[in-house]
Amino acid sequence: MTDHQALVRPNIIEMDPYKPIVPFEVLSEQLGRPTEAIIKLDANETPYGPCPQAVDALTRIADEMPIYPDPQSRRLRERLAEYTGVDMAHILCGAGADELIDLTMRLFLGPGDAFVNCPPTFGMYTFDGGLVGAQEIVVDRCADFSLDIDAVEGTIRETGAKIIFIASPNNPDGGVVDHADLERLLALPLIVVMDEAYMEFSHAESVAQRVPATPNLIVLRTFSKWAGLAGLRIGYGIYPLWMMDHLWKIKQPYNVNVAADAAARASLDNLDLLLERVERIKAERDRLFTLLHTINYLTPTPSDANFILCDVSGIEAGELKRRLAEDHGILIRYYNKPRLENRIRVTVGKPAHTDALIAALRQIGEGL
Structure with missing residues (x-):
């Protein structure tokens, strides 16, 4: 009997699949929250949408x-x-x-x-x-x-x-x-x-x-x-x-x-509108960076992008991600692999998103 799988290119068989983020609507169902009640800071998308x-x-x-x-x-x-x-x-x-x-x-x-x-x-x-x-x-x-x-x-x-x-x-x-x-x-x-x-x-x-x-x-x-x-x-x-x-x-x-x-x-x-939004994001990035520094279990890394990487201590990054999502409806990215052990990455959102994130991080920190 023919082993049809043997016809697949060997390098494809050996590959690991790319792991994208879970679709927004799927996360909404998993969290039991409507999409409008979720703050999405996990994929480096602009919070302002298209022009x-x-x-x-x-x-x-x-x-x-x-x-x-x-x-x-x-x-x-x-x-x-x-x-x-x-x-x-x-x-x-x-x-x-x-x-x-x-x-x-x-x-x-x-x-x-x-x-x-x-x-x-x-x-x-x-x-x-x-x-x-x-x-x-x-x-x-x-x-x-x-x-x-x-x-x-x-x-x-x-x-x-x-x-x-x-x-x-x-x-x-x-x-x-x-x-x-x-x-x-x-x-x-x-x-x-x-x-x-x-x-x-x-x-x-x-x-x-x-x-x-x-x-x-x-x-x-x-x-x-x-x-x-x-x-x-x-x-x-x-x-x-x-x-x-x-x-x-x-x-x-x-x-x-x-x-x-x-x-x-x-x-x-x-471009005028879109680049003005970019300037808003850059300003909010600076504010977010300053506020993340006030969270005693996070160490943020200076960034020239629309996200900030943070080192996490006192709690596993995966657990922090879970609690932010399940308890506060805030989505972030976390890492636990070589050179990125116990880190989170936060997309820069609107000022209200920053305020909600910092409040949630402080609340979580009270129990650490």
Whole structure:
């Protein structure tokens, strides 16, 4: 009798599945609370939602829905060129930055090829590397979550790795890459991918405008966080021209749907409102950081993103997450794995969300 499972690629059999957050409506049922009674601070989404113009744009695409979308997303790429200051010939759109991570992996990596990952960081680099059968070379970050640039450089020269993925700001700590470290990376014989998913919230400058003159630099961005379009899955990458010729060959032709395209264009046409909301989130991040410092069993990490990572003492992080959810209707992310032992990550919400979170944390602290 044929063992059909033996036909599955061995690297897929050996892979661990990516573990996303539990859907909001499922958590609502589990907690026995309506969604409006839950404060969602677990997935780094904006608390303000999309701009009204993006919502309105979705009501005007009925005539486009029966027709395949533009495979080159020309109108969106034109707007993105204005936003980023980079010619649209360098820009490729995708179904979220996640798709572009996958596409970039498939462009450069095959079975056995090496890439460098610097955890703790975004889990999709490991996931997509596993899909293509690549060899993941792990170089842990320093205790303060900065890159161990000496170790990274030595590892790249020793292994011949073809590509490195660096999130800046990094998820889950919110730190940005030091300029000198980036220069050292770019001097190495490999492709450097800067994942700038949270760049709008950062005080650092994007390196997107360096791409046209830097043949081994890629920058990835998304509309999920700052523009409130996480549910529509829309992101983009900025690539050297020599890569674009090959990327057009392997990109799925209709990957950006008409709804995501329309909402993204409307967002770029209403930057004043969205960037004003970003400033509100940045101000609230600073307030949240100060207030978290007053919780004696938490030690927050400075962040340039829309979330704050905290070290937890006196209670298990998983138990803290459970009590916040079940007793207070507040959702956060927790970690208990190497380099992230007993940590929580809190998304920056509205001021009322911060106040409710701090009150709940203080109440829990009274029993410790």
